[in-house]
Amino acid sequence: MTGTVANTSASGFHFGARTHGQFTRRRFLAAASAAAVSLPTSVRAAASYTGMRRAMLADIAGLTARTAASTGVTEIDPKVMDAIGRVLRHEFVPPELAGSAYENRPLRIGYGQTISQPYIVALMTHLIAPETHHRVLEVGTGSGYQAAILAELVDRVHTIEIVPGLALEATERLSRLGYENVEVRLGDGYFGWPAAEPFNAIVVTAAASHIPPPLVTQLAPEGALVIPVGQPFSVQMLVLVRKHADGQVSVHQILPVRFVPLTGGH
Numbered sequence: 001m002t003g004t005v006a007n008t009s010a011s012g013f014h015f016g017a018r019t020h021g022q023f024t025r026r027r028f029l030a031a032a033s034a035a036a037v038s039l040p041t042s043v044r045a046a047a048s049y050t051g052m053r054r055a056m057l058a059d060i061a062g063l064t065a066r067t068a069a070s071t072g073v074t075e076i077d078p079k080v081m082d083a084i085g086r087v088l089r090h091e092f093v094p095p096e097l098a099g100s101a102y103e104n105r106p107l108r109i110g111y112g113q114t115i116s117q118p119y120i121v122a123l124m125t126h127l128i129a130p131e132t133h134h135r136v137l138e139v140g141t142g143s144g145y146q147a148a149i150l151a152e153l154v155d156r157v158h159t160i161e162i163v164p165g166l167a168l169e170a171t172e173r174l175s176r177l178g179y180e181n182v183e184v185r186l187g188d189g190y191f192g193w194p195a196a197e198p199f200n201a202i203v204v205t206a207a208a209s210h211i212p213p214p215l216v217t218q219l220a221p222e223g224a225l226v227i228p229v230g231q232p233f234s235v236q237m238l239v240l241v242r243k244h245a246d247g248q249v250s251v252h253q254i255l256p257v258r259f260v261p262l263t264g265g266h
């Protein structure tokens with residue numbers, strides 16, 4: 001499992017959020033089937049995904065409030081929530097999991113990897129404080145979902161994936177969905193993307209044993225880097241690294257999380 005809030009109290013949050021999501025979805029499906037007589041299947045499916053996406057946003061807001069004591073974040077930036085409300089998460093998961101795409105939990109995407117829990121995507125995106133003029137680097141493209149959220153918010157997204165099949169699928173998917181401001185590259189993201197630096201923000205969506213120095217170097221002054229740091233297959237700490245205007249770096253612990261490991265030869 002990756003990209004999920006971790007530990008006992010946190011997994012309590014996780015299941016709580018899922019139960020709420022199921023309740024909301026059931027209610028919505030009941031409404032959708034009532035309308036089944038007159039609407040074509042594609043319209044019904046789209047309406048049902050829209051309803052589920054709204055319920056997912058409510059789950060994210062609820063979990064944000066319940067984790068605020070640890071994260072210091074009481075509310076996700078409304079423009080981040082709007083972006084999450086616009087991105088079709090069901091397009092980023094295998095077709096057989098499309099019906100679960102808006103549950104507030106990670107889902108498998110093949111190659112032993114997963115798409116992160118929506119709440120974690122929201123929190124990480126909020127923490128980097130994205131602005132329209134920003135250039136952002138993501139390490140760990142996976143399905144391309146986090147890259148799509150970023151692409152809704154900033155001018156330019158660079159994203160690196162180490163598994164060739166995922167890099168290829170994400171490139172095709174992002175292009176099909178019209179995300180023209182995202183560039184996907186196959187490689188080891190530990191070393192960043194020197195040709196495209198400096199980045200106003202960097203989001204690492206796989207767990208590293210330490211903060212990769214090349215990423216700190218490639219961060220612009222007043223930039224933010226968010227990364228899970230800790231042992232693989234264990235609980236890690238989501239860490240926010242800030243580079244100040246004078247180049248000084250500060251590190252803030254945000255929340256215990258579980259991510260798949262950052263692999264590669266570094």
Ligand code: SAH
Nearest residue numbers: 140142143145146161162189205262263264
């Ligand atoms: N952000 C993704 C989910 C990330 S799962 C999404 O929105 O779907 C973590 C991803 O990091 C996996 O796809 C994994 O293959 C990738 N990864 C692991 N180590 C990496 C490395 N050194 N460089 C680039 N990608 C890496």
